[in-house]
Amino acid sequence: MIRLQNIEKVYRTNTIQTLALNSINLDIEKGEFLSVMGPSGCGKSTLLNIMGLLDVPSGGTINIDGQSTISFSDKELAKFRNQKLGFIFQSYHLINDLPVLDNVEVPLLYRNSTAKERKTLATAALEKVGLSNRMKHFPTQLSGGQRQRVAIARAIVGKPEVILADEPTGNLDSAMGNEIMDILLQLNRDDGTTIVMVTHDEFMAQKTHRLVRLFDGSQVQ
Amino acid sequence: MFKHLFKMIWNKKKQNSLLIVEILLSFLVIFAVFSFALNSYNNYAKPMGFNYDHVWAISYNHTLETKNPDSVTLVYQTLLRDIQSLPLVVDAGYASSNIPFGSNHMSTGITTNGLYVDRVNNFFMDENYVNVMGVKMLSGRWYDKGDLASKTNIIVINKSLKDKLFGNTDAVGKFIGDKPENRKKVIGVIDDIKTDGDYQAPTYGLYNKQDTAAYIWMGRILVKVAPEANAAFEGQLYKLMAGRLKKSNIEIEHLDNKLTAYNKFTLVPLIILSIVAAFLIINVALGIFGVLWYNINKRRGEIGLRRAVGAPGSSVSAQLVYEAMILATLSLIIGAFFAVQFPLLNVFDLPASVYLFAMLFAVVFIYLLVLICSLYPGKQAAAIYPAVALHEE
Numbered sequence A: 001m002i003r004l005q006n007i008e009k010v011y012r013t014n015t016i017q018t019l020a021l022n023s024i025n026l027d028i029e030k031g032e033f034l035s036v037m038g039p040s041g042c043g044k045s046t047l048l049n050i051m052g053l054l055d056v057p058s059g060g061t062i063n064i065d066g067q068s069t070i071s072f073s074d075k076e077l078a079k080f081r082n083q084k085l086g087f088i089f090q091s092y093h094l095i096n097d098l099p100v101l102d103n104v105e106v107p108l109l110y111r112n113s114t115a116k117e118r119k120t121l122a123t124a125a126l127e128k129v130g131l132s133n134r135m136k137h138f139p140t141q142l143s144g145g146q147r148q149r150v151a152i153a154r155a156i157v158g159k160p161e162v163i164l165a166d167e168p169t170g171n172l173d174s175a176m177g178n179e180i181m182d183i184l185l186q187l188n189r190d191d192g193t194t195i196v197m198v199t200h201d202e203f204m205a206q207k208t209h210r211l212v213r214l215f216d217g218s219q220v221q
Numbered sequence B: 001m002f003k004h005l006f007k008m009i010w011n012k013k014k015q016n017s018l019l020i021v022e023i024l025l026s027f028l029v030i031f032a033v034f035s036f037a038l039n040s041y042n043n044y045a046k047p048m049g050f051n052y053d054h055v056w057a058i059s060y061n062h063t064l065e066t067k068n069p070d071s072v073t074l075v076y077q078t079l080l081r082d083i084q085s086l087p088l089v090v091d092a093g094y095a096s097s098n099i100p101f102g103s104n105h106m107s108t109g110i111t112t113n114g115l116y117v118d119r120v121n122n123f124f125m126d127e128n129y130v131n132v133m134g135v136k137m138l139s140g141r142w143y144d145k146g147d148l149a150s151k152t153n154i155i156v157i158n159k160s161l162k163d164k165l166f167g168n169t170d171a172v173g174k175f176i177g178d179k180p181e182n183r184k185k186v187i188g189v190i191d192d193i194k195t196d197g198d199y200q201a202p203t204y205g206l207y208n209k210q211d212t213a214a215y216i217w218m219g220r221i222l223v224k225v226a227p228e229a230n231a232a233f234e235g236q237l238y239k240l241m242a243g244r245l246k247k248s249n250i251e252i253e254h255l256d257n258k259l260t261a262y263n264k265f266t267l268v269p270l271i272i273l274s275i276v277a278a279f280l281i282i283n284v285a286l287g288i289f290g291v292l293w294y295n296i297n298k299r300r301g302e303i304g305l306r307r308a309v310g311a312p313g314s315s316v317s318a319q320l321v322y323e324a325m326i327l328a329t330l331s332l333i334i335g336a337f338f339a340v341q342f343p344l345l346n347v348f349d350l351p352a353s354v355y356l357f358a359m360l361f362a363v364v365f366i367y368l369l370v371l372i373c374s375l376y377p378g379k380q381a382a383a384i385y386p387a388v389a390l391h392e393e
């Protein structure tokens, strides 16, 4: 599903140059649930952003669903992200000025869909994460776990083949973290969604199919 | 998408209210400037109604020592005849001091058939006036020498007053003034003239019959001269006046010069208002620009998120421009509500069309202003790197 070959990422600032990723080779199968671990600053988020086409590597090639995305234009990348990928972030990234339902609809605004279709799909996604009774709430009126469930609903509303989650449980206590983890496992099991998850939690990582460890930009396991 | 954006703006109305008020105020100022300018232009486009080229106005004051009315009349009539017979004089006549482009105004009110009309210019002009000024008689006739002696109550009115009192029908032969002592028969309708310069609309006018007792207070002689009339001739004219009206203050002015001076009364405030408005607009433009810029920096997370879920850069920048336009629309709706009160309540007595066009121009202007001010911040937003923006929070 996702094939990374010799991925390198160098950040250059005025004074220093950081090698965030060093020659990463990774093959992720369709339907796989992969977790990425490593100490802070080792390049986990960078790797995920590159897989999610939010960032371009300094070297190497990416192949997602059989397509090489290196030469894609901004519009093509956006379309690809919209249709194939779903994102979940540690800090949720919900739009606080919009109620839950509208937040979940956001990805659908960037494809051809009617207001009615959007509402139906968003309602279904919220049902899936168990939040159908919070659709009219604003994000600030929800707990952290509930917010992350909204974010998951937003990630799955467009029925993506891949979900990229960057420390989805990082801001949550273990009970809420488990709740989120269960939803992700269920998505992987029932819908066959490919999931790549960055985590600091060994216990969470053990529940996934495969674990990749990074250290200083290099893959160590 | 529109509904989505509108909902977001609505939920953020507190933060947006400052911007809305700012746009609203600039709309109202622009509306005022445009109304003023448009009205001035409308008036400018109207014909002057008479020919002021080579018309001179002589002012005098009554200083004759004799109290005998017949001798007084004789002096003034002889003076006029002598002026008329000067080689470079086309024609000349006595006039009250409220001649065109002067600072003197005399106004009155008049009730006719129960309709009261206020602020009517009250002129006293002799039988030569129409010929000196080249004003058109639209119907009936102007005064002649015979009227000077007659005791009948007759009057000439201008077109504006005729339209107001009698509509489209002819006024000649009809009476104005409901009270018996004011009642006068209309003998002629004269064309409107712009007595207050190029940029002011003509107003209602009554042209009263001058009688021989009026010479002592009328105070002006209007003289139409040949194009060749020069300073030397003006000196000759001055000498003639000074010789007949001893100790009188004589002054000779040219109407074209007076018009130029008078126009400044309208143009100077318009220019000042425009300059003030221009500064205000620059301020508002910077304000809008600043607020949008600030918003974008506050909303980097949201922008990054939208990019992540599939918004291309162009869509993000379009979104910010749309949002600014929606805000402008909200301001303009409120602004239009205030602006339509001017024609509805007939404030300032300007034609409704002036207000409506000014409103239209102001709306277009504000949209353009907001569009221009939001294009660059929008472009900057599109350039935000999603990975970086998402990383920050």
Ligand SMILES: Nc1ncnc2c1ncn2[C@@H]1O[C@H](COP(=O)(O)OP(=O)(O)OP(=O)(O)O)[C@@H](O)[C@H]1O
Pocket: A011, A012, A013, A018, A019, A020, A038, A039, A040, A041, A042, A043, A044, A045, A046, A047, B388
């Ligand atoms: N935009 C950037 N500019 C410069 N350096 C960057 C940038 N983003 C990340 N880095 C550097 O790249 C390295 C990897 O960063 P990354 O965010 O991928 O780490 P991480 O493994 O996700 O860490 P954490 O567990 O704390 O989230 C770090 O040294 C970081 O300082």
Ligand SMILES: [Mg+2]
Pocket: A044, A045, A046, A166
């Ligand atoms: Mg990270």
